[in-house]
Amino acid sequence: MRKTQITVDIELDENHVPEKMSWNAQDGGIDNQETKAAMISVWDDKEKEALRIDLWTKEMPMDDMKRFYHQIFISMANSYLRATSEDEVSDYIIEFAENFAHKAGIKG
Structure with missing residues (x-):
């Protein structure tokens, strides 16, 4: 079985607010690409609900x-x-x- 990763790197200010974000998806040719916002959703099969992370920088x-x-x-x-x-x-x-x-x- 093959594995791959998608990652989001976040730099926070002193108040834990995102200042900079970048993402990586090696299989998709994305390497440290800067972004101003990200929304990630995953499905919790046990609870039958979507779990989310919504982030955006101060500069968005x-x-x-x-x-x-x-x-x-x-x-x-x-x-x-x-x-x-x-x-x-x-x-x-x-x-x-x-x-x-x-x-x-x-x-x-």
């Missing part, structure tokens, strides 16, 4: 955060479609994402 601009969320919603719709083949629900998530983008002021 608000408009970029809004775009980040919008793109995550679109990615979720695409992943949901691949996982379930449920077009109608995937389309609903995309519709939500587009409404979010308008309400958040990132799309006209």
Whole structure:
């Protein structure tokens, strides 16, 4: 069996707020790539719930955060479609994402 790793390195300020972050995914060709935000979700099979870590640096601009969320919603719709083949629900998530983008002021 082969193993691989994806890592996120975080530099914290004196108040434990992320100042710098970078991530690595050797198999994907990512080596110490700087990022301003990361959201990681894993599935707890015993509790039947998602566990999350949401991090962003002090330098993450608000408009970029809004775009980040919008793109995550679109990615979720695409992943949901691949996982379930449920077009109608995937389309609903995309519709939500587009409404979010308008309400958040990132799309006209």
